Structures are given as structure tokens and as C-alpha cells.
Amino acid sequence: MNTKYVLLTVLSITINVIIYYKLCPSVLQLCEVDTCPICFGTDLCNEIGQNKIVLQYNTFSAFMYNIFSVKNVYFARFYNMTVVLKKLAHNNEFQKLKELKRKDFNELINFLVSDSGDKHFVLCDKNTANSFLRIFSYKSSENLETLLHINIEPLLLEIFSSQHGWCVPKLYGYCGRLVVVQNAGQPLSEIESFNWFDRSYVAYQILQSVNNFTKNHDIFRIYLTDISPDNIAVNQDLQITFIDLENAILKKKVAGGEIHYTEHFDEDLYMYSEKQICESSMSDHNIYSTCRLLLSKKAPWPMMKNGLLHNPPDI
Structure with a gap:
């Protein structure tokens, strides 16, 4: 066999492998468990380590999200269920967390009700914050504080659980920097x-x-x-x-x-x-x-033109 052909074949395979592992990381790689204990949790790490959760590329949107890490959201299959993997923090955010001094209970309450000016989630007062934190007394302080700083949504999915009838995605669990939730369908x-x-x-x-x-x-x-x-x-x-x-x-x-x-x-x-x-x-x-x-028919842009109930039938 031509030596040049062999070398080109080997080079092509090597490049394809490099591209695959760069562009198509495994779910375990996405978890970055080496960042623990500064992470969200570990209750799904065994399943992920056993390849029970596998990235999917069977639709255009899944391909684009999984290849290009759109919004740090990935689409996968978990047994017979379609799930969404959310990587809730960027590297610089985790680096800042590592540098923070751990807070005690009262300091966390003050942090939750402080007016930082850039919070997406608001707890109205210390009474609310106190009741909120006590629900999660079973969590490690590292996991809880990380979620409070990075993204509080998974905690809300535990409080307003789909298992209790709330219309929210089912929360399957955590591993490192990933949160795994139900894929609930297409946008409205x-x-x-x-x-x-x-x-x-x-x-x-x-x-x-x-x-x-x-x-x-x-x-x-x-x-x-x-x-x-x-x-x-x-x-x-x-x-x-x-x-x-x-x-x-x-x-x-x-x-x-x-x-x-x-x-x-x-x-x-x-x-x-x-x-x-x-x-x-x-x-x-x-x-x-x-x-x-x-x-409303006058729903402001960029909402749905003429509202969800546009063009009602003549009755």
C-alpha cells in the first residue's frame, strides 16, 4: 500500500478524532467533576459515568446546540426519556466562587435579600429567605451556596416539583456542573x-x-x-x-x-x-x-403577533 496514502489516512482519522472530541464531548466531560465540591451535586454521576445519558444529534436544533454549545444547553437521552442538560456557569463564574469565603446561615439570608442590582431572582424579605433556605438543610453547604450564586432555578424545581403537579420540567439530578431536566417540548x-x-x-x-x-x-x-x-x-x-x-x-x-x-x-x-x-x-x-x-391582541414585540388567541373563529 502506498506509504503516502497510509499517512494521509492516519492523519485524516487523527484529525476526525480530535474534531469529534473537541466538538462532541462526552457528557462526563461536560460535567467537569474536577471542579467539585464547588459544583451543584453528584447524585447522577454514576449514571453518567456508565453512559446512561447520551448526547443526541437526531434533530437540527439538537445538533446545533450540542455542537456549538448554544447557551450551554445540550440535548440527550436518559434511558427512554429525552432530557436537557444545562451547564449553568461559565469558567470565570466558578473561579470567582472558589475565591469567595463560605457564608454562614445568617450571611446567606442577607445575601439572598440584598439588592445587588443584577439579580434575576428576588426573595422579598428575610422571612421568605429563611423559610427558603431551611427547605434545603439536607444539601451540602458547597452545593447549596453554588446554586444560590450561579442559578437558583434547580432549587425552585425542587420546591415546585413536577411530581406534585406543578407545570415545570422534571428535575432528574446533578453531576458536577450539569443539571439534568426533562425535555418538555417545543417553544410556545x-x-x-x-x-x-x-x-x-x-x-x-x-x-x-x-x-x-x-x-x-x-x-x-x-x-x-x-x-x-x-x-x-x-x-x-x-x-x-x-x-x-x-x-x-x-x-x-x-x-x-x-x-x-x-x-x-x-x-x-x-x-x-x-x-x-x-x-x-x-x-x-x-x-x-x-x-x-x-x-392580548396588543401584546408587545417580540411576543407572538396578535397574541396566542389571534384569529378566533366566527361563532
Whole structure:
């Protein structure tokens, strides 16, 4: 066999292997477990080490996300389930965490209610923060503090668990820097052309769900502050799931007090008051925001044009 041909073949195979491992890392590589204990948890590391979770490339979106690490989100299969792997922090964020001094319980409460100006998630007061933290007393301080600093959403998926009927993705667990959650379907915007009766069924579920977020938890009320078609998924059976809880306000339930009704501004302007929501015993924020941003014919850009309930049939 021609030596030049052999060398070219070997070189080609080597390059392909390098490209594969660079562009198509294993799930275990994505976990970067060497960063532990500065990580989210380890309860899924055995399954990942045994290749029970495998990246999928069977759709265009999965291929693009998995190859180019779009938003640090990856699509995979876990046994017979489709799942989403979320890598919730960048290297520089983890480096900053390593340099932080560990906080005691009271310091964590003060951190959670501090006004840093860039928080996506708000706990209204120390009473709320205290009750929130005590739920996670079983977690290691390293795992808990990392989630509190990087992304609080997985903790909310434990409080508002899908196993208890909440319309949120099922949380399967953690390994290193990965969180594994249910793949709940396509974005709400993808059903824009569905018939009106299917869309009205989806709208009913959304309204019912946000009302439950306001009223049905035993301890808390959660108010979503980034309600948009991109943050709600719809599966093949038209069942909805809220896939972003990171942007929210959490308030502990209190007896009595005033109910807050959102002030309606000009049609092109959507605003809400975090202060008024937190100071009230209950707010209409979830219902108002859903109607204003998703259902209204005058929903502002970049929401769905003419709202989810556009073009109703003549009856």
C-alpha cells in the first residue's frame, strides 16, 4: 500500500478524532467533576459515568446546540426519556466562587435579600429567605451556596416539583456542573399557526398554572417576571411546561394584608413593581402578565403577533 496514502489516512482519522472530541464531548466531560465540591451535586454521576445519558444529534436544533454549545444547553437521552442538560456557569463564574469565603446561615439570608442590582431572582424579605433556605438543610453547604450564586432555578424545581403537579420540567439530578431536566417540548411560539381551539386549550392551561403559582403552594407565592413564548414549552399532547423559573419573585404567604392589582399603562408599555408585589399579601401579577404579554391582541414585540388567541373563529 502506498506509504503516502497510509499517512494521509492516519492523519485524516487523527484529525476526525480530535474534531469529534473537541466538538462532541462526552457528557462526563461536560460535567467537569474536577471542579467539585464547588459544583451543584453528584447524585447522577454514576449514571453518567456508565453512559446512561447520551448526547443526541437526531434533530437540527439538537445538533446545533450540542455542537456549538448554544447557551450551554445540550440535548440527550436518559434511558427512554429525552432530557436537557444545562451547564449553568461559565469558567470565570466558578473561579470567582472558589475565591469567595463560605457564608454562614445568617450571611446567606442577607445575601439572598440584598439588592445587588443584577439579580434575576428576588426573595422579598428575610422571612421568605429563611423559610427558603431551611427547605434545603439536607444539601451540602458547597452545593447549596453554588446554586444560590450561579442559578437558583434547580432549587425552585425542587420546591415546585413536577411530581406534585406543578407545570415545570422534571428535575432528574446533578453531576458536577450539569443539571439534568426533562425535555418538555417545543417553544410556545411554534404553535402560532395551530387551530384556535388547540391554542385556547393551551391558553387555559397557562392561566390555570400561573394562578396556581400565585395561590397553591403551602408556603410560597412565586411571581414570574419573564413570561414569554420562549419560556413556555408545549409537548405533542399540547401539555404546557414553564421552563424558566430563574426570573421570578418569591414571597412567603402571610395572613391578611392588601391585595395588589397591577396598574395598566399605555398599550405599548409593560411594567411591574417589585416593591408593591413584595409588600402585598397577594398580587395579580401572574395573571396580568400572562394576559398582557401572551394573550392580548396588543401584546408587545417580540411576543407572538396578535397574541396566542389571534384569529378566533366566527361563532
